[in-house]
Amino acid sequence: MKTVINLVLAACAIGLVYICYGSIMGPINFDETKKAREKEIIARLIDIRKAQQEYRTLHQGAYTDNFDSLIDFVKTAKLPFIMKVGTLTDDQLNNGMTEKKAMAIINKAKRTNKWDEVEKEGLQNFRRDTMWVAVMDTIFAKGFNPDSLPYVPYGNGAKFELAIRKDTTKAGAPLNLFQAQVAYDVYLGDLNHQELVNLKDVQTKLGKYCGLRVGDIEQPNNGAGNWE
Template identity: 40%
Template sequence: MKTIIQVLLTIAIIVLGYFCVESINKPVRFKKEYQQRSEKVIERLKDIRSAQVAFKAVNGRYTSSFDTLSTFIANDSLPMVKMEGSLTDSMIAAGMNELMALRKGIIRRDTSRISVMDSLFSQKPWMPDSIGIVPFTNNAKFEMGVGVIETASGVNVMVFEAKVHNNVYLNGLDRQEVININDKQRKMERYPGLKVGSLEEANNNAGNWE
């Protein structure tokens, strides 16, 4: 009987020790995974921002369609200006500026075109049609919209926004931890997720992590 009690006590101590260690390791694992996922999602949002800025430079507007954006990345190009020649110190001292040098042929500007993919995403391992896919999900897509807002000075500004809720890209992680993050961000009056740009204010396409 004494032996059985000792065995049961040993098992109870082992189980209790496991739960104590797990209570410490569980939030540590969550934090690590949360940071890894956030970094990848932020990287993708930065790619969306770069593509949108380039799209606007070529087309004069943003797009709310990831299909349009991926086609632009895969097939379109950006102008690249190459300048040959330069102003010498004596030319500058004589009052010559770049425009005057261009007219005199001292400086030349040649415009060529380079593909969007090579210009912006040559080091990226993903295909253009995956730019709208949220990492760590089963092909879930970012929410994206475009609009025009009036600034305090009365100027109309084109804006775009791309975002993903915490519940989407943190799916599969500890549910209570995700709920806690959402609650904390809501109390701070922040979007409970990651986003770039804004449809409510002209924020120069900033990300809410910046």
């Protein structure tokens, strides 16, 4: 009988140790896994932000809420890049010369093959040439796959929520905003349920979005992420 009691007590002790270990390591493991996953998700959100910012430059300041359009833009679009040679001197600037005027004089000389005015204004070594470079070669690392943009890492095929807002300010100026986001449930749903509930409860009480987000369609934030 004594042996049986000892075995029961030993089993209870082991159970208590396991429970204590779980209560300590559960939050730690959850937090470590959360950080590892969010590192990759944040990198993807930053890629979306880069693509949206460049998309905007070629679409009159507007963003897109369609991933297919964004992917096609990244694959095919080219951006202007101005190669600059030479600078205007203080004397030239004080005399009213601007880069626009300088290029007008130079372009006129190219058309007429008369370079007197170029020499008179001292613009022989001044050049501004526009080159067009592919978006893929400009803002993304070599080997980047544009087709991956919509998909949430660790999301089992889930896509980011993409939204835009076209509006005007009180002064009547155009207002274009975008946001891309993913909820905790999408990429943390397979982890400790109670830890996830606790995380969401804290965020909700703080009035924060329960997940990761870049940009904001409610108020301008210059495309910042909520982790920054």
